[in-house]
């Protein structure tokens with residue numbers, strides 16, 4: 148209970164077991180200090196050890212970086228907190244005074260984001276357990292595709308059956324595709340349901356077939372075109388990148404005839420494709436979101452905005468109410484700018500080969516950030532306070548203004564609205580305005596979400612991370628190694644760009660956000676530079692092993708202890724944590740591998756591109772992640788077989804490093820059997836172990852290089868290149 152006997156709408160609990168964590172962190176810190184001392188005290192003497200001195204110096208720097216990096220990550224993990232909502236209190240108090248909610252769904256490419264997937268997401272958010280008159284759904288189509296428009300038209304009709312069905316039987320999840328795939332049969336206890344279940348399933352399947360046939364054809368037939376005036380817009384569309392803005396209100400919730408088959412009103416549904424012209428930069432998702440903000444302000448002006456990617460359906464029909472428990476709480480609600488739900492994925496395999504699910508990041512890091520001032524905005528599954536997103540600074544006056552805002556602004560007819568919204572979504576509208584700078588989502592950064600969230604926090608707002616038991620949003624994870632690495636390249640590049648920009652939390656955040664939060668952002672913003680020490684660590688010690696240059700203490704010496712302790716404690720803790728949150732041992736091992744691969748490839752190219760961009764040689768790009776893959780690829784994904792397939796410089800790096808370590812390791816093993824002096828072996832033992840671990844973690848890479856015949860194997864060109872490069876490096880190391 149809050150002060151004055153007011154019932155809080157949410158409560159906060161601290162994580163348990165933090166004492167254990169702090170003891171662990173302190174002990175690792177001691178270990179790290181010993182390692183640093185060792186590096187200084189044992190710095191190789193000057194005589195004749197030039198190479199060793201250089202290698203040693205590099206290794207010391209790498210370890211110094213890892214130590215600092217480890218240190219700042221402890222800020223995030225220090226004190227995670229978890230939030231719990233009281234939705235019954237919310238509805239008791241506010242059921243008839245709820246604010247309007249505008250929901251933005253973004254799509255960009257009908258070929259890699261199939262329209263049927265997009266409308267499943269749309270249907271899932273239309274079916275929220277929330278008064279329909281107060282819901283307004285906007286689909287932003289950066290692909291400017293009539294295929295997507297057609298699918299949305301179908302969805303608007305299907306919703307008249309789907310929404311009552313969801314309501315009547317309280318089903319979850321409310322994306323039809325997800326519902327029918329998790330519930331292949333009706334619950335037999337209820338004969339009424341069975342009947343309706345089969346009929347709704349049939350009409351869904353029919354709709355799906357129509358949409359998929361049209362999508363496959365690649366064009367909308369003449370008969371269908373006659374069904375809606377909206378298709379006329381495509382007479383003026385020349386390409387996806389060159390067309391006028393298109394605004395179509397498919398369901399106008401204000402109208403009396405906008406009702407479902409049971410006579411209940413439907414949420415408003417709007418299709419938007421902002422204007423695109425070759426001479427104007429469209430700023431990717433950030434540009435789309437800003438158009439959405441303006442268009443929606445004209446049509447419905449909901450005080451809360453929910454943003455989801457087109458592949459992230461709502462998996463929990465209560466999420467809107469959950470979010471409102473935070474925004475409408477009388478004591479703390481007025482400070483909150485956004486409520487971020489952690490993402491989850493429905494196409495993950497048991498051991499999550501590409502480590503997409505970010506188990507620990509979602510379960511510990513986000514709650515940790517929450518404790519320090521608020522989680523970052525991560526693009527999808529996030530409820531925003533419209534004013535905060537539009538650039539308003541936090542002030543005490545924001546308090547309790549919901550009541551005044553509840554009525555809609557627009558009174559004009561749908562066609563008048565459509566015409567006036569077209570202007571708001573035009574290319575030139577933003578010229579000489581603060582849009583993309585101080586208003587809306589920020590431009591010029593490939594992680595528009597992170598930088599926007601940070602600047603909202605710097606304007607004095609707080610944010611909340613909320614992870615309900617039933618996941619709020621579920622999306623599609625990339626299913627190939629390359630897709631996953633490219634996605635990480637985009638993220639780490641954008642993040643590092645923020646670090647180097649004037650928005651660096653340590654500078655810009657100074658006095659604006661708490662110090663803990665400034666530091667908490669850093670581990671993510673500094674993903675990219677991790678590549679250099681990592682590349683050094685997986686290449687140089689192994690090469691030195693070949694040349695007999697020792698870089699670590701003898702295994703029998705006491706100095707080996709801190710190394711052993713830090714490594715064992717760190718990995719044992721991370722494994723324990725991973726298992727605690729429901730992972731598998733193999734899953735943990737896969738995650739270690741994928742981090743290594745990301746660090747040596749995604750982060751490396753991200754670092755290069757960031758530098759090029761700083762020097763003005765490159766521009767911000769946004770490679771949209773594919774949400775579908777062909778049958779062959781999906782089968783291998785399901786069997787957890789790593790997908791290489793196409794030649795890419797990223798694979799060349801991965802394969803070269805794997806080969807280099809393999810050569811060193813084989814050489815090292817040979818020496819053990821041939822029996823070179825035991826003493827010499829002792830001083831190389833730790834390096835040998837390191838090299839062995841690198842080989843072990845790369846096993847799927849060797850398989851892809853030499854033992855597979857399928858299409859997902861490593862391309863032969865990569866194999867040749869990497870073997871040649873690795874041999875070259877090894878011979879230099881052997882005969883220096």
Ligand SMILES: O=c1ccn([C@@H]2O[C@H](COP(=O)(O)OP(=O)(O)O[C@H]3O[C@H](CO)[C@@H](O)[C@H](O)[C@H]3O)[C@@H](O)[C@H]2O)c(=O)[nH]1
Nearest residue numbers: 253254255289431432435456457526527593594634771772
């Ligand atoms: O020009 C564009 C490019 C992308 N998108 C949409 O942006 C979303 C995210 O794109 P996706 O390729 O799926 O990227 P992810 O890496 O999966 O997305 C994460 O990372 C992005 C930042 O890099 C954020 O924008 C996303 O919200 C976040 O989920 C999708 O709905 C796209 O349709 C657009 O609307 N317009």
Ligand SMILES: [Mn+2]
Nearest residue numbers: 456458622772
């Ligand atoms: Mn995505």
